Amino acid sequence: VFDELMRELKRLERGQRIPVTVACDDEGYLDRKCPSTECQFHFKVHNDDWRDKVPDDKAFCPFCGHAEGSGEWCTPEQAEHLRKQALAHLDRRIGVAMKRDADNWNRRQPRNSFISMTMSVNSRPQLISLPPAAADPMRLKITCPACACRYAVIGAAFFCPACGHNAADLMFSQTVSGIRNVLDALSNVRDAISDRDTADTTVRHIIENGLQNAVTAFQRYAEALYSRFPSQPAPRRNAFQNLKEGSDLWNGATGRPYSAYLSNTEQAAIGRYFQQRHLLAHRQGLVDDDYVARTGDNTYRPGQRLVVREAAVRECLGILEKLTAAMSADSKSPQCF
Secondary structure (H helix, E strand, C coil), X not given: CCHHHHHHHHHHHCCCCCCCCCCCCCCCEEEEECCCCCCCCEEEEEHHHHHHCCCCCCEEXXXXXXXXCHHXXXXXXXXXXXXXXXXXXXXXXXXXXXXXXXXXXHHHCCCCCCCCCCCCCCCCCCCCCCCCCCCCCXXXXXXXXXXXXXXXXXXXXXXCCCCCCCCHHHHHHHHHHHHHHHHHXXXXXXXXXXXXXXXXXXXXXXXXXXXXXXXXXXXXXXXXXXXXXXXXXXCCCCHHHCHHHHHHHHHXXXXXXXXXXXXXXXXXXXXXXXXXXXHHHHCCCECCHHHHHHHCCCCCCCCCECCCCHHHHHHHHHHHHHHHHHHHHHHCCHHHC
């Protein structure tokens, strides 16, 4: 009775290619999400470049540099959309096969018989699964200087999604611009969220992320500048997240520690911000004895939670720009080699 259905199921077992479209935003950018469980960074890539420039076997996360096949970067909303589209396709194929079986059965039934049987298949209206709504356009648009791939992020980016290229100086300056753009939009964020507590929490997370991204941007840029001195010992992983260790490495390469570039006030401030980043990253922002001892910040007692202000992030960015500009100049200076 179900010959057509069985044949269709066997065809489906061999695998099917189901064409599914995912929506882009109004500027043609496609939402992507890093598949690394430790990162989960959201970003966008221009749809044309994702199709034409990103290799099938490897795409890169702009934030952490994680590499994965191009089919692994869907957002949860896109994955659910794809699932629904696939189920709708299978439902349609199976429904058509069952209708053919029913038609064949009905044609074989004798006419004018005392007992007759007919079979029918009731098809529900096909559910049209709409593509997930594209998020608002990302604020920082970047074009890779190596392969011209266009991508967009909020806050921080260090690697091209298509080729993995890291133009350290460009990435640092654009990341700093991106952090400032996000800070500039905090009032819009508050206005867009009706619940006051939710708005306050969201703004707090944005400011704290800005501080963490600022330190990470400096770390990546400092690593790139230090690599210009191949005769120097290789730094340990994340060495430039530690101001003293990074300064000692830089002093060994150039003869100039960070104190050669910053005033005492600036050194104290940047030391405090680096320690705050450490607390946010490793202690959920809770102050400990080490923080108070290393920074001399007596406005907190151990056990309290940090309160990071927008002005502090902006000050941190300004100091890091001054420091990296001087480091960049010295890394090109002949007397430093």
